[in-house]
Amino acid sequence: MSAPQVHKPQPDSPEPTAAVAPMSVAVFVALAVVLHAGMTRVDRAAGAFSPLVYAPYSSEEEWQAMAARSPLELQQERGAAIFKGKGGCMGCHQAGGEGSTGQNTPPLAGSEWVLADKPDRIVRIVLHGLSGPVSVKDRVWTGGTMPPVGANLSEEEIADVLTYIRSAWGNAARPVDVKSVKLIRDAVGSRAKPWTAPELEAVPVSAGK
Numbered sequence: 001m002s003a004p005q006v007h008k009p010q011p012d013s014p015e016p017t018a019a020v021a022p023m024s025v026a027v028f029v030a031l032a033v034v035l036h037a038g039m040t041r042v043d044r045a046a047g048a049f050s051p052l053v054y055a056p057y058s059s060e061e062e063w064q065a066m067a068a069r070s071p072l073e074l075q076q077e078r079g080a081a082i083f084k085g086k087g088g089c090m091g092c093h094q095a096g097g098e099g100s101t102g103q104n105t106p107p108l109a110g111s112e113w114v115l116a117d118k119p120d121r122i123v124r125i126v127l128h129g130l131s132g133p134v135s136v137k138d139r140v141w142t143g144g145t146m147p148p149v150g151a152n153l154s155e156e157e158i159a160d161v162l163t164y165i166r167s168a169w170g171n172a173a174r175p176v177d178v179k180s181v182k183l184i185r186d187a188v189g190s191r192a193k194p195w196t197a198p199e200l201e202a203v204p205v206s207a208g209k
């Protein structure tokens with residue numbers, strides 16, 4: 001009988017072994033140099049962003065435009081947003097403040113009510129509404145009723161929207177401050193009915209009266 005066959009490893013195919021193959025130092029150094037150079041570059045250029053600019057601004061120009069705006073301009077901007085949105089004024093008085101004869105809504109552009117020295121009448125109109133015939137720009141408007149839209153607005157929002165309508169569309173009357181709105185709101189108290197024009201005409205709106 002012949003001896004059983006024993007498999008012997010061949011000398012030219014050694015058993016595989018687990019070992020750490022040394023990485024070339026040159027490759028490591030080259031990688032480190034490239035990474036370092038890249039990071040330095042991003043750092044220097046600040047990723048193409050200005051260090052002056054962060055959220056909510058997306059460019060230095062935008063930030064400068066914002067920073068250059070006066071408190072009055074910011075108040076007018078907030079007022080314009082209330083005019084178009086929450087206050088609902090635009091739906092009736094139209095985007096250009098021209099009003100609408102079809103809807104019996106008088107204009108705000110050039111209106112003597114809007115342009116009065118003091119805002120005492122228009123604050124009341126916004127707070128409690130207006131009904132009955134009203135003369136605006138030499139025309140008597142009848143048939144429309146303005147609801148008490150100001151019931152949903154804060155004193156600041158009323159001051160902002162009135163400041164806006166007093167300075168938009170060529171109107172040029174003084175801004176309205178929050179304190180005046182609060183004083184008028186406190187003086188009027190609660191009221192269930194809209195104002196009428198004759199009632200409001202009894203409220204002085206110029207410093208001399």
Ligand code: HEC
Binds near residue numbers: 090104161
């Ligand atoms: C639902 C429609 C409606 C909305 C909303 C409305 N108004 Fe009026 N507004 C009128 C009507 C109609 C009149 C005239 C009422 C009348 O004939 O007695 C009027 C009158 C006025 C007047 C006095 C007259 C004039 O033309 O100058 C002012 C000021 C005014 N509104 C401002 C505003 C402001 C500010 C807002 C938003 C905060 C607003 N209105 C929201 C319908 C509206």
